[in-house]
Amino acid sequence: MIRHLLAASLLVAGIGSPVSAQSKKPLFPEKPGMVSYTYRHSFQKDVAATLDTIKAFGITDMEFSNLFGRKATDIRAALDARGMKCSSYGTNYADLMEKTAEIAGIAKELGAQFVRVAWIPHSGPFTLAMADKTVEDFNRVGKILREQYGLTFCYHNHGYEFEPHGDGTLFDYLVQKTRPEDVSFEMDILWTFFPGHDPAKLLNKYGKRFQLMHLKDLRKGVTGNLSGGTPVENDVALGTGQLDLPTILKAARKAGVKHYYIEDESPNIQKQVPQSIAYLKSL
Known part of the structure; x- marks a missing residue:
């Protein structure tokens, strides 16, 4: 009886309870x-x-979006020598469409599993016609990368795709019209928040379509838009800006995001990158 009362009192206090352990x-x-x-x-x-x-x-996990004038094999050797890896290789839209085999070869030489594009060439607001052409291109090249090279294609959102369309946005349209087996997505959380959307809600909505993520934060007081651009100085250390990182990361885990990359475009990376790493560790 005394043992049961003691156990009950400990649970009430939160000591030894599953909730306490999880917290x-x-x-x-x-x-x-x-x-x-x-x-x-x-x-x-x-x-x-x-x-x-x-x-x-x-x-130890890298996403390269540039070879910086070097050969992919040389970068791979430098990574291997340090026990590091390149899990994703980013290229531009035109090269992926017109030089698919070459881009796939670079990705394979780097040891990457993912090939990523982060910008759809366009002038003015992103339109439905542009989205339709993009869907066609993404489905085509995504299938080639998957079937011929064993690679996964990902599109990285950049803000301009959130033009209203129907009951949602043209980003919704891109997700819904592309084939899940051939087209995945890399969520840039700043470029989801900047045009006025909630990264966590989008992760909950589309789940495993998001396989990669860019971790960024937006300076407090900055108002977003659909331009897909903001001064690099508006990138701040994680946890010091406007984004709700804990809620986003919980949703990302539930969605099954495989790789999380810090991206800080600011000129203050010597100070901000260590801050961001410490913040993530503190959560």
């Missing part, structure tokens, strides 16, 4: 990855030294 689990226990664009100026000068800088943070 102490880190929300983001692993190390994030890094987008090469964050260190673009440094990579342009010295790839090996830049990888050393990133590895010093304990980060």
Whole structure:
């Protein structure tokens, strides 16, 4: 009887209860990855030294969106020598459509599983006609990458795709009209929030269609729009801006996002990247 009363009192106090144990689990226990664009100026000068800088943070997962004048095999060798990997390779729209085999070859040489495009060429507001052409292109090239090279194609949103359409947006249209087996997505959380949308809600809506994520934060006080652009100084350390990172990360885990990359476009990365890593660890 005394034992039962003691157990009950401990549960009421929250000691030893499942809820208490769960509340102490880190929300983001692993190390994030890094987008090469964050260190673009440094990579342009010295790839090996830049990888050393990133590895010093304990980060081993890279997304390269530029070869910085080097051969893919040389970058792969530098990664291998440091126990690092490139999980995603980013290229531009035209090259992927017109040089699919070459881009796939680079991705394979780097050891990447994903090929990513982050901008759809367009002038003025993004339109339904543009979206239709994009759907056709993405389905075609995504199938080639999957069937012929064993690669997964991902599109990285950039804000302009959230033009209203029907009951949703043209981004919804892109997701719904592309084939899930051939087209996946990389959510850039800043470029989802900037045009006025909730990253967590979108993750909950489309789940496993999102396989990759860019972790970024937007300076407080900045008002967004559908332009797909904002000054790089508006990128701030994670947890210091407007985005609700804990809620977004919980939704991302539920959706099954496979790789999370820090992307900081600002000129303050020496200060902000360590801040962002510390913030993720603190959650």
